[in-house]
Amino acid sequence: MLSSDKITLFELNQKVKETLSQSFRTSYWIVAEVSEAKENSSGHCYLELIQKDELQDYPKAKARATIWAYTYRMLKPYFETTTGRSISSGIKILVLAEVVFHEVFGYSLNITDIEPNYTIGDIEQKRRETIEKLVAEGVFDMNKGLELPIPPKRIAVISSPSAAGLQDFINQLHTNNYGYIIEHTLFTAVMQGNSAEDSIINALNQINEKYYNFDVVVIIRGGGSQADLACFDSYWLASHVAQFPLPIITGIGHEKDISVVDLVAHTKLKTPTAVAEFILSKFIEAESILHDLKDKLEFIINENITTERLQFEKRLSSITPRIFQEISKGKINIERLYQKSSYSSSQFILNEHSKIAKTARSFELLSLMKITKSHNNINQYKNSLANYSLQYLVNQNNSIEIIHKINTSSNPLNILKRGYSITLYNGKILKDPKQVKKGETITSKLNEGELNSTVF
Structure with missing residues (x-):
């Protein structure tokens, strides 16, 4: 080469x-x-x-x-x-x-x-394909078919904490002029960009784990460009929204176009503020229903009272003559009974007086016997207590003398007087010879004086 x-x-x-x-x-x-x-x-x-x-x-x-x-x-x-x-x-x-x-x-x-x-043509084609797929799977209208609780008191909110419309939504919800108390729980999600789809689906999954704690789900965002809304045309996100077990309300914040998520959600609104107004309108609707029910109930009760009163008056008018007849008969019977019972009552009272006097004499005699017996028992207890106390004091005195003798004989000074000694090492009582090494000095304390020794 x-x-x-x-x-x-x-x-x-x-x-x-x-x-x-x-x-x-x-x-x-x-x-x-x-x-x-x-x-x-x-x-x-x-x-x-x-x-x-x-x-x-x-x-x-x-x-x-x-x-x-x-x-x-x-x-x-x-x-x-x-x-x-x-x-x-x-x-x-x-x-x-x-x-x-x-x-x-x-x-x-x-x-x-x-x-x-x-x-644009390709996006619209994909959008149509997504809608057709959801329709073919029979899930397109599932979320719309759910009944919206009235009023929706417990709200799960999917949004970004920094979303422009979130605070507007919360303020309008909780500072309403009607005094309604509405609970909300924020499930944080990314609302734009490539990661938005997975983030929103993850928030939906978190809510689904405890869906029984909520009445409705709200997906809101505010501000931003229309270019950030591509995730809301996603098949997977739209499928999750369509099949979610709670009604979902959207307030994605764009006015020109409607996303696929908007189409499958239970209710679509343009802005977070509109969502808050919608929820408050359901509370007003619920209050109106309660007022209507109250009025209907009052009307029914009044109608029933009027009907019952008329029927009672009718029955009363029919039995009044009979009542007067029975009262007249009762008076006659009472007079007869009174006359018959006058003699019986006097005789009964005399008998009862006699019984009471007899019972009183018996009780007086029995009480005197009980008092005499109790007095004798008290004297016996008094003598027994005096004898027991004297014997207890003698026993305790003997025990004290024995303990004094034992303490005296156990006194170290008395033990030394009997010829014993106490060995000290470094000023402390030596109990084990292993504590002392060769060449060290120990002290033997005697009755009179001390004796120092060196260990070999």
Whole structure:
């Protein structure tokens, strides 16, 4: 091989670059799906474009693309304003691009223009496909079929703590002019961007675990661009909303378009404030129903009272003559009974007086006997207590003398007088010879004086 046949990698890449520039002299309108989109701090937008196999849904072509900052500043607002979407993963775009090759970074596309109307058509097609799929699965109207509790006192709120409309919703709900008390629990979620779909579904799953604690679910957001609403056309989010066991009210905050989530939700409203007004209207409706029921109940009660009073008066008028007849008969019978009972009552009273006098004499005699017996028992107890107390004091005195003798004999000084000694080591009583080492001094305390000894 001749040395002239060799070329460097840089030279090879230069040849590729020259060949491509000669072969692709003009720009091309390219249809592709955005697989990844990133904006850097310099204002450039870097994309990864793919084309999927229609049957197996895997990429069969892929290319890097760049929209330089000076172009992106014009294309971004134009695209988002027209489509209501940002350039993000999953959407299809039609772009005008130049084929470029860099010796270090390789092949890529340089995007110079974009046709948003193509993306609108693709988004609308996907939206129709999502709706048709939900209808075919029989879930499209499931949430709408749920009965909305009146009033909805316990509300689960899905929103971002920083959402512009959340505080407006809470303030209007809790500072209402009617004094209604409404409970709300916030389930935090990301409400825009690529992670919004999964975040909202996660919040729904959390509510579902304790759905019995709530009457209704509210999904609200406020402010932001229409381009941030793509997640609300998602099939999976719409499917979760449609099949949720509680009625869902949406106040996503956009007025021009209705998302698929809006379509499957129980009630769709434009703004968080409108949602709060709707909930308060249900409380007013409930209060009105209660007032109507109260009025109906009062009417029924009054009607029943009037009917019963008339029937009572009718029955009373029919039995009044009979009552007077019975009263007259009763008077006659009472007079007869009184006359018969006069003699019997006097005789009964005399008999009872006699019985009472007899009982009193018996009770007096019995009481005297009981008092005499109790007096004798008290004297016996008194003598027994005196004897027992005297014997107890003698026994206690003997015990004290014995304890005194034992304490006296146990006194260490008395023990020393009997010829015993106490051995001290470092001023403390020595109890174990193992505590002393050879050459150390111990002290033996005697009855009179001390004796020092050295251990060998």
